[in-house]
Amino acid sequence: MSIVRWDSRFAFCLLFLLDISIILVINPAKSQANIPASTASIVSNSKIVPASRQLPVFYADRNNTVVEQVTPVSQLLSPVPKGLPTPLSSARPVSNPAIEQVTSVSQLSDIKPTDWAFQALQSLVERYGVIAGYPNQTFQGNRAMTRYEFAAGLNAALARINELVSAGTSDLVRKEDLETLQKLQNQFAPELAQLRGRVDSLETRTAVLQAQQFSTTTKLVGQVETVIGGVVAGNNVVTKQPAPHNFTFQDAVTLKLNTSFNGTDQLRVTLGAGNITSLGGTRSGLLGTSDGKTSDNASPSFPNNQLYVSGVRYRYLLGSDTAINVFAQSDGAFELGLSGTINPYFEGSAANGISRYSRRNMVYDYGDTGAGVAILHNFGKQLELGLEYTSINGNNPTDNNGLFEGRYVALGQLLYSSPKKNLRLALTYANTYSPANTTGLSGTNFGPVIGSNLANSTVAGKGTLANTYGAEAFYRITPSLAINGWVGYSAHRYLGSGDADVWDWGAGLAFPDLFQKGSLGGIFVGMEPKLTSLSPNVNLGNGNGIADKDTSLHIEGFYQYQVNDNIAITPGVIWITAPDFNASNPDSVVVWLRTTFKF
CATH class of the missing domain: 2.40.160.10 (Porin)
Structure with missing residues (x-):
């Protein structure tokens, strides 16, 4: 099965198999708040999402969603590390506005008691508390999902069971559920491993960027220009003699250091250098006039290719x-x-x-x-x-x-x-x-x-x-x-x-x-x-x-x-x-x- 249809029928079938449906969306704000501030960071949808080597993360490619890894089922009865964050679901990007936990299916406007999957969703809320709605009070149960998203959802369910076990409420989790979850985890092992590899790569690249960054507050923007050109027709208007038709190969370099101190201001220092010679100026240059003056000439106040503050x-x-x-x-x-x-x-x-x-x-x-x-x-x-x-x-x-x-x-x-x-x-x-x-x-x-x-x-x-x-x-x-x-x-x-x-x-x-x-x-x-x-x-x-x-x-x-x-x-x-x-x-x-x- 490479593609899963994420709808109420799927939720019902999965609930029938394990009495737990992985169709949850956990509040991203809550999850991020539990992650130590000292961890590294991964950029997702223009938001900074904390990550940790001790608490690995997954990257679900469908919506650029960051989801967290949890302990395997075989270790569910082991003590849970303190501060284990609530997992993130791949149902929507982390950058979505607050997705709130619901305590009753009736809070979701697009789920009605007459819907055939209403009882299944209600059971998920009452038994496991793993259903969340969007700010507009909808569940959005009819959209498609990939195996990666399903793996992320499965991951979230494991975390929920882990929490129940660690809280001393393991009687709420049946042995049959754990066995079924173990089978699902094994079935989706390739996807989980692939996601883990992607995150490992992201963390490595992030570490390199942090080590090699120019500055935490300053961004360097550079521009290099090369020009081949010259006069192909025309006289010097002062001497009335034909202008030299020599082609040249010249350059100009601009470096800008942009610094922000509060996010809304900017200090810019611009450095320039070059040797592009103007073809004409007021009664000077090859043409004896500034008619047709090019836009990228070097400053006459500094020697060619000398770096100066412009x-x-x-x-x-x-x-x-x-x-x-x-x-x-x-x-x-x-x-x-x-x-x-x-x-x-x-x-x-x-x-x-x-x-x-x-x-x-x-x-x-x-x-x-x-x-x-x-x-x-x-x-x-x-x-x-x-x-x-x-x-x-x-x-x-x-x-x-x-x-x-x-x-x-x-x-x-x-x-x-x-x-x-x-x-x-x-x-x-x-x-x-x-x-x-x-x-x-x-x-x-x-x-x-x-x-x-x-x-x-x-x-x-x-x-x-x-x-x-x-x-x-x-x-x-x-x-x-x-x-x-x-x-x-x-x-x-x-x-x-x-x-x-x-x-x-x-x-x-x-x-x-x-x-x-x-x-x-x-x-x-x-x-x-x-x-x-x-x-x-x-x-x-x-x-x-x-x-x-x-x-x-x-x-x-x-x-x-x-x-x-x-x-x-x-x-x-x-x-x-x-x-x-x-x-x-x-x-x-x-x-x-x-x-x-x-x-």
């Missing part, structure tokens, strides 16, 4: 609806996911979009990492407010630096999510200021870090102020198709000199589970930040009052092939028309092959 932040909850981040080195907008919720299929760390621009509207990119605070508050389930203040050079005590006198970004965002979370709309505002001649961790002075050279330029010796506005939207049309888009505007003021206007927009199509579950395809088209107007007396490098004269398009495509949960391979291409918003510059094309390992 982030330190502490997040805690202030009530059930408010999360607060305090960071000594981080990006508050990124830490709170302010842009990720609007652009979930393009935003990511060493994943998803290839370029920096396809991931985020320029409103999020004024500034750099630094020290500050960020707050995220939920007004119900559909409205969310995010606020953050980052001081780019908050660690520098010199003039025009520090927390409040140096370069800063203050950002606020209001996000609406539909009840099904398939539609999201956001309004974002950022106020940013940069004193003259200051730079941040990424080596920038001011600007969106992407787009034209003029959009990222300042007036020498002058401080720069900007008020930036963004509107973003995301809509998941079907589980396999989503669209997102944004528009951004920034008003620049070069203090004591004049003003400028900068615009950007973008739209993307995402194809989740394309060709394979877990994989992702993406297409993006947009206009990177463009300086559309400039005060007549301001010269940002192209002459007084001269702004970007042409329109450049950013076109990007990628396919992220998910090899498994830990490895993804992402080929992609970035195509920039009229680089630096100058139609005289030939289009530039960058190809990228990224492999991401997560652990």
